[in-house]
Amino acid sequence: MTTALHDARLRAVCAAVRDTGARTLLDLGCGGGDLILRLALLPDLSRLTGIDIEQASLRAAQARLSELPPEARAKVQLAQASMTAAHPNLRGYDCACLVETIEHLPLGDLNRLEHALFADMRPGHVIVTTPNAEFNPVLGVPAHRFRHPGHHFEWHRARFAGWAEGVAARHGYTVTRHDIGETHPALGGASQMAVFARLG
Template sequence: MTTALQEDRLVAVLRAIDETGARTVLDLGCGSGDLILRLATRASCTRITGIDTDLESLRRLQARLADLPADARARVQIANASMTAAHRSLRGYDCATLVETIEHLPHADLNRLERALFADMRPQHIIVTTPNADYNPVLGVPPHRFRHPGHHFEWSRERFGHWADGVAARNGYSVTRRDVAGTHPALGGASQMAIFRRSGQVP
């Protein structure tokens, strides 16, 4: 069962995917498949691939997929694989999504993710969401703590923007950002989203 904030995030990501017109979607760090299950029921998505390093999450996803109609299941493939390694077979997707996943990576792995996804696999669009540290006081999170013990960082909107702009510039993408999930007039949303669009040239 998803929380209200997670549901808001998923709705925002689905809307962003619709805006890209993507028919093939790669979900990195797919977990137990909250996004994949929603995509699988859409006839507009012809191929959906989820990867994760957590086998137990993938088993739960496999069980959840079994409840879908056969035509929806046929659109989905899942694999035990890392988002920080390039996979030749995963090149050429219209859109890749990373929903609340990058904050689970050590900082050193962000460079590996950039090389694998933005420099090698290079989907046409990439959608990233991550917690907005500016919003943490609204959730009662003390300044010295993160929302989840598995997080290695939680970025302010300024820090996230700096990272997104740098990744885009280095790899031939443009980027726009949005606040999502319970937007506060001064602090933004519980999460923040970057939508990358590949340009014709690599810098």
């Protein structure tokens, strides 16, 4: 069942994708297909590729493609692959999305993700969402725990900003950040989003 926060996150990402004007899109860590099934319905998108390392997630996403109209279903392809490895056949996409995925990587893998995505694949835009750790008390998450047992880290807004700005500067992108979901006046949004745009 889709939570209110997850729905807000998907709506925010879909809106950001529309704003980029993308025609082709990568969903990295596509899971069971929540995002890609929504994006496939956007008429401006002509090709969507979802990758995930988990075969079970891909099977679930594949099964859900039957929910789509035939013309939308025909735009989608799924593949088992790691987002931390460069894939030459994934170069040249207009936009890549990583929705609540980076926190599932060990911190040591972030450099590999950065190289594969921003240095090798180099999409025109990259949209990243991740939990905002500052908001965790509002959700009743104890200070010594993460929101999900599969998370390796959860960042405060300043830490996420520092990472995003560093990536952008190293690889020739600009970046803007946005709150997602319920917002606290002092703690920010429940999730946070960075939208990278390649220069030149």
